Amino acid sequence: MNISSLCTREIVAVAADASVREAAEAMRRGHVGAVVVTDPAEPGRAVGMVTDRDLVLELLATGRPPEAQPIGALCSTKLVGVPSTASVQEAVRTMQKEGVRRLLVAEPGGNLAGVLSADDLFEAIAGELGGLAGALREGTAREGVRNAPGADIPRALYLTRNEP
Numbered sequence: 001m002n003i004s005s006l007c008t009r010e011i012v013a014v015a016a017d018a019s020v021r022e023a024a025e026a027m028r029r030g031h032v033g034a035v036v037v038t039d040p041a042e043p044g045r046a047v048g049m050v051t052d053r054d055l056v057l058e059l060l061a062t063g064r065p066p067e068a069q070p071i072g073a074l075c076s077t078k079l080v081g082v083p084s085t086a087s088v089q090e091a092v093r094t095m096q097k098e099g100v101r102r103l104l105v106a107e108p109g110g111n112l113a114g115v116l117s118a119d120d121l122f123e124a125i126a127g128e129l130g131g132l133a134g135a136l137r138e139g140t141a142r143e144g145v146r147n148a149p150g151a152d153i154p155r156a157l158y159l160t161r162n163e164p
Contacts, residue, residue, distance in 0.1 A: 003091050004084035006124050007105040007114030008032070015040040016047055016072030020059060023050055023071040034102050034115065037075040046104065046112055048075030081106050084113045088124060091116060 012030035014023045017040045026035050037048040050071055058074050059066060081104030082091050091103060101118040 001088060001124065001128075002084065003082055003086045003088070003103075003105055003116055004113060006088075006120045007084075007116040008120065009114040011036055011112060011115060013038050013043075013046070014071055015043065016075065017070045018072075020055065020066040020069065020071050020074065024055060024066075027052060032115075033117070035071075036104070036112070036115065037072055046079060048072065048077045049079070049102065049104070050075045051102065079104055082116070083108070088121060091121060095121075 010030070012026050012032050012034075013036040014026050016037050018026075023035050023037075027033065033053075034049055034051040036046050037050055039045045039047050054074055054076070058064075080094065080098045080100050082094050084105050084107050086094075086105075094103060095101065095118065103116045105113045105116050107113045
């Protein structure tokens with residue numbers, strides 16, 4: 001399983017000169033916890049990312065008025081990402097190393113393919129673990145049927161040839 005199948009491909013973005021309120025409204029409309037901040041002169045180029053946590057810790061908690069500055073003044077300009085071909089393990093290691101909960105996902109040509117959140121990874125890993133748990137339950141259920149009293153179990157088993 002690679003990251004391109006797990007990331008959110010509908011990227012919510014705002015220009016760096018947009019207001020903090022516009023960025024928060026974009027988060028709300030898109031039902032996301034982060035927006036990609038783009039260069040106003042080159043809208044397709046990501047220059048940073050702002051999370052809902054950034055808004056709370058850097059703006060509300062410090063008492064700075066939201067109207068006083070553009071979102072570009074709050075965004076983290078350190079873009080952290082992985083290639084779209086990365087594995088779940090690579091994404092987790094990158095998040096750990098960089099101390100982030102979201103990664104930009106880049107296509108081979110360098111275009112932004114999506115955003116991957118820790119929630120996306122939790123969901124994928126939980127699905128895999130759920131499948132494994134189901135397989136274990138099925139195996140246990142079959143063992144219970146085979147070993148149930150009165151089950152059709154042969155009384156004697158014979159080897160067709162001796163093996164060392």
